[in-house]
Amino acid sequence: MALIFRKLRYSVLINTFPRVLAGLLFIYLYCEYLIYYVTQIQCEWPVLKKVSSVQPVYAMILADPHMLGSRDGHWLDRWRREWQMQRAFQTAMTLHRPEVVFVLGDLFDEGDKSSEKEFNEVVQRFHQLFTVPEGTTLYAVAGNHDIGFHYRITPQLAGRFERRLRAAPARLASVRGAHFVLLNSMALQGDGCSLCARAVAEIDKIADILKCSNGSKLCKGKTKLDKYTKPILIQHFPLYRASDSQCTEPDAAPLPERDSLFVERWDCLSKESTEYLVESLRPRLAFGAHTHHSCVARHSFVPTPDHKIEFLEYTVPSFSWRNRLDPKYYLLTVSGEEASVSKCELPREWTLQVTALLMLIALVVYLRYFNSKQNAFNNKHLSGKKV
Structure with a gap:
């Protein structure tokens, strides 16, 4: 059982960490670069x-x-x-x-x-x-x-x-x-x-x-x-x-x-x-x-x-x-x-701040949803039983 839980944690870490980095990188690029294009392209x-x-x-x-x-x-x-x-x-x-x-x-x-x-x-x-x-x-x-x-x-x-x-x-x-x-x-x-x-x-x-x-x-x-x-x-x-x-x-x-x-x-x-x-x-x-x-x-x-x-x-x-x-x-x-x-x-300054906050919240929600699905999938295959 301990081995199964270690494998579960390892699997979650391997699958989650790259998504966290990718999400934070996208938020940074959008709020520090892309948002200026999104705003000014309208002019x-x-x-x-x-x-x-x-x-x-x-x-x-x-x-x-x-x-x-x-x-x-x-x-x-x-x-x-x-x-x-x-x-x-x-x-x-x-x-x-x-x-x-x-x-x-x-x-x-x-x-x-x-x-x-x-x-x-x-x-x-x-x-x-x-x-x-x-x-x-x-x-x-x-x-x-x-x-x-x-x-x-x-x-x-x-x-x-x-x-x-x-x-x-x-x-x-x-x-x-x-x-x-x-x-x-x-x-x-x-x-x-x-x-x-x-x-x-x-x-x-x-x-x-x-x-x-x-x-x-x-x-x-x-x-x-x-x-x-x-x-x-x-x-x-x-x-x-x-x-x-x-x-x-x-x-x-x-x-x-x-x-x-x-x-x-x-x-x-x-x-x-x-x-x-x-x-x-x-x-x-x-x-x-x-x-x-x-x-x-x-x-x-x-x-x-x-x-x-x-x-x-x-x-x-x-x-x-x-x-x-x-x-x-x-x-x-x-x-x-x-x-x-x-x-x-x-x-606007507050637009940059609110956008970054909303994107962080969306990232957290996505990760929780992904991890719950990933845990269910791992439990099913590692235990050999239907969940």
Whole structure:
């Protein structure tokens, strides 16, 4: 009898242990890899209504990854958050294959506090985390956590971000007739500082190129684009608005935070800087970030009685699970005449946890059922009697 029980235990162990390992491995692979595909495969490129002779430009826009430095957060939390962002980003690259990726500031959580060595290390981690495939170009703009708010910016802080991320105070990037103006929000304070002066000079230059390309009589230079289309603004701060009270998206700022008044140059650009940008560049679309929440704002400016400038501005929620339970990013399809936007969701933190728990419960139930069947089968054959 003792021999029979030993054989039963040995048989159960041999048959059960591989199934336990296989089940745990599947749960790990699903919750750490496959779930990002399951979630993001539901998000598709937005379709344009008009048919264009030129292939549209496909761009991915994300914001506020806030990669932790050595001062804030435990190393395990830092590793976990960066692992999540890397899996989500690389899955997006595989599924969507955008031509252009824009990161709207606050790449780093402590960029304005880091030593030169710490800054170089986090920049290297950023490039490893947000690796783009061949044929895709990544652009980054500065956020207040990267170089500090305006009052804290030094030439050293601004200079190292510009050099390592190739992010000038203002820059024009063109892809097949789609023009993007990338801006450093902290350089738009209008106080005449050296950084602000550089930004204004570059914006005026870009504005003149756009005017010349559009055949305006106000054109001063000779540089022209191959094809004129209204530009798209890309920056960290939202354009001026009184608050988020007009934001009605499900992932907008919660109440009562949504009704809190914005502080100019802190929560958004100043009204003067916004009017300067709009009147100089005349955008058709704008993207900002900074609030970590979503918003679609409709802007209307009337610089002259016979001319009105109207466009939508999208505030991009944070890409980090540390800032939101439901990180998101945008996909943008743009042609010379039209632009269309869709918002893509990443798996929620609780979804990952609940999925793992339910799978573990299912594994335990399956093993109990399998073992009961296996015991009955072994008892029948080892005893030579029917059970």
